[in-house]
Amino acid sequence: MCLAASGTIVAITPQPDGDSLWLRARVDFGGVRQWVSLACLPQARVGDQVLVHVGLALSLVEHEL
Template identity: 45%
Template sequence: MCLAIPGKVIAIHEGEDVLFRKGKVSFSGITREVSLCMVPEAALGDYVLVHVGVAIGIVNEEEAKQIFSYLEQMGDLEELL
């Protein structure tokens, strides 16, 4: 099963080409560099769903918190991060 983890965009690194756009995303305090090429509309403060280092969609804050809650309840959050 594939999972996408929600995280908050805290920095964006613009490149010359949108295909190389990257950002720093916080997952409950743990930060990772991710590709934003699939969500060119993502902005600072947005919550994105990240799968294998690539943001694949934007979700609202409430939905992101709900997904995190489900992952915590399943006991999978520590393993994923």
């Protein structure tokens, strides 16, 4: 269940009205880049590693392992 991949945020689209409903980020998954919703991780910043499922970032991934 729940195939998710972690990638690194390379860019975040600016939100004119500060409404996180539409917040999006460009995420690099080991050489493959995709747009991802940041609506559930508004605190994420460029350079953060995030876990993404069906195009929604769900968790900040700590750098370890």
